[in-house]
Amino acid sequence: MPTAKFRASTILSEFEQAKTELVGKAVILTDGKAGTVESIWLDEFHGLRISIQGHDGKWPISTIKFAQTGQTQEPELRYRAGPPNKARLTLSAFQH
Numbered sequence: 001m002p003t004a005k006f007r008a009s010t011i012l013s014e015f016e017q018a019k020t021e022l023v024g025k026a027v028i029l030t031d032g033k034a035g036t037v038e039s040i041w042l043d044e045f046h047g048l049r050i051s052i053q054g055h056d057g058k059w060p061i062s063t064i065k066f067a068q069t070g071q072t073q074e075p076e077l078r079y080r081a082g083p084p085n086k087a088r089l090t091l092s093a094f095q096h
Contacts, residue, residue, distance in 0.1 A: 015042050018061070022050060026068040029059055 019040045027050070028034045035052040040061075043049050048061035 011042075015040075015048070018048055022061075022067065027052065027064050028066045029063045030065045031063065033059070 022037045035054050038051045038053050041049045049058040051058050
């Protein structure tokens with residue numbers, strides 16, 4: 001297979017693998033947004049980007065801070081109050 005076709009095939013294969021691993025999984029982004037990955041795109045300028053249910057926009061895959069692993073149950077969003085400026089929003093899908 002010519003080099004260009006081989007590289008294109010590799011890119012598409014890795015894209016499908018990323019899609020399989022992330023779509024439907026709970027994630028928390030570095031900016032605090034949390035939710036379930038709806039879709040994934042390959043952007044020629046920014047690389048892989050994701051959309052999250054309930055949030056408008058697309059974010060670079062590099063902004064994922066935590067991702068759900070190995071659980072089949074739906075994630076549960078929890079809010080835990082604390083001292084001022086210390087409230088926490090967590091997803092039950094993450095084991096700490």
